[in-house]
Amino acid sequence: MSLISLFLTLAAVHLAALVAPGPDFALMLRASLYQGRRQALWMALGLSSSILVHSLVVLFAFGLISRWLPELLRWLPLIGGSWLLWLAWQCARNAAKAQPALTPAAAPEGSAWAAGFATSILNPKTYLYFFTLVGGLLPAQLGMAPRLGIAALFFCLAFAWFGMLGWCLGSASVRERLLGWRQWLEGSTGLVFAVVAVLMLAQFRP
Numbered sequence: 001m002s003l004i005s006l007f008l009t010l011a012a013v014h015l016a017a018l019v020a021p022g023p024d025f026a027l028m029l030r031a032s033l034y035q036g037r038r039q040a041l042w043m044a045l046g047l048s049s050s051i052l053v054h055s056l057v058v059l060f061a062f063g064l065i066s067r068w069l070p071e072l073l074r075w076l077p078l079i080g081g082s083w084l085l086w087l088a089w090q091c092a093r094n095a096a097k098a099q100p101a102l103t104p105a106a107a108p109e110g111s112a113w114a115a116g117f118a119t120s121i122l123n124p125k126t127y128l129y130f131f132t133l134v135g136g137l138l139p140a141q142l143g144m145a146p147r148l149g150i151a152a153l154f155f156c157l158a159f160a161w162f163g164m165l166g167w168c169l170g171s172a173s174v175r176e177r178l179l180g181w182r183q184w185l186e187g188s189t190g191l192v193f194a195v196v197a198v199l200m201l202a203q204f205r206p
Helices: 003-019 023-060 062-096 109-121 124-137 144-169 172-180 182-202
Strands: none
Touching: 003 124, 003 144, 023 062, 023 109, 023 124, 023 144, 023 172, 023 182, 062 109, 062 124, 062 182, 144 172
16 A cells, blocks of 8 residues: 555544544533534644544554553543443533523633543543454555654544534634533533443453
């Protein structure tokens, strides 16, 4: 496979994984609803930063990760599942609250970034995804420059997708419409978090 074909294949696979509905999308929806466009973009950066970390670790430490992966995957379901359960509880609480103001609530950018980063970095399926993708498609002799290019590609695609979501969903007109469906959206989002959390916790083996 040529380098161009490799990049195009990885881009197509990664885009398909990004647009699939899941906790990341639900998190972006909530950030846009309550905090507006600016905070949603910071959360998009947090999610993308986590993907960059995943890709760099797997691209440059594949052998090391292959030895650590079983132990890592043993504990990640417990940590990640607990985090998602907490997010589900937050959704349930917010669904019962009064209608928030249309003006986004002020919040530190760092907290939005950290929430996005934590949600992705604590998901064991993300580790398996990158481990399988790199192990299945990348030739062992691939040089450092192409590997850095692949990591940059993954980051840029992730930020483009999540940033687009944050920009579109965080606009005042879209937020106004979403706020009318707030309780339904909170319930649905909380359900997504709770189901994924239960599935993750079910994988934990002490």
